[in-house]
Amino acid sequence: MKQLELKIPPVVILLLGVVIAVVDRLYFGEWFPIHTLFPGIAFVIAGTMTGLAAVQTFRSAATSVDPRQPHKASSLVIEGIFKVSRNPMYLGLLFIQIGVALICSSFAGLCFAPLLTGYLTRFQIVPEERHMKEKFGEDYVLYRRQTRRWLGRYK
Numbered sequence: 390m391k392q393l394e395l396k397i398p399p400v401v402i403l404l405l406g407v408v409i410a411v412v413d414r415l416y417f418g419e420w421f422p423i424h425t426l427f428p429g430i431a432f433v434i435a436g437t438m439t440g441l442a443a444v445q446t447f448r449s450a451a452t453s454v455d456p457r458q459p460h461k462a463s464s465l466v467i468e469g470i471f472k473v474s475r476n477p478m479y480l481g482l483l484f485i486q487i488g489v490a491l492i493c494s495s496f497a498g499l500c501f502a503p504l505l506t507g508y509l510t511r512f513q514i515v516p517e518e519r520h521m522k523e524k525f526g527e528d529y530v531l532y533r534r535q536t537r538r539w540l541g542r543y544k
Contacts, residue, residue, distance in 0.1 A: 394516040395457045399482055399509055406486045406505055410498025419494035432488030440481030442470045456513060459520040467532050475536050479509045483539075506539075514538060 413420075446469040447454045453461035456478070470477045486505050490498030521529045536542055 403482045406501040410493040410495035413495040413497035414493035420496035425491040429488045429491030436481040436484030443477040459517040465525045
């Protein structure tokens with residue numbers, strides 16, 4: 390399965406999840422007994438803002454944003470939103486997936502969220518982490534000890 394590592398852009402995987410949520414809504418109707426539009430919009434906004442903050446931080450550090458080519462990273466970015474997540478762009482995609490699922494009231498779209506997380510972890514994040522450790526050595530190891538992969542700081 391190594392052939393899948395770093396090959397499919399993460400946004401493409403998100404788009405698959407969005408399509409699943411929309412198709413689920415169109416064919417099966419609403420799944421949730423409560424109104425989920427506004428929480429969904431909040432998740433989409435949070436995800437978009439999280440992703441944009443990460444991209445802006447990368448651009449300020451003048452380093453590559455291309456998730457398929459982590460070897461092009463010119464610096465280890467640990468400031469801003471990267472203090473609370475080693476992968477805020479992927480966290481943003483996860484929030485957007487959850488938000489779209491809630492907006493569509495889609496059970497299948499919501500079920501896609503852990504699949505998105507698993508796929509991104511296995512085929513995107515783990516290979517990126519190997520490259521980062523090779524390139525930045527002990528600085529990256531220290532950063533990994535301080536900041537969680539998805540969300541939060543270690544004590």
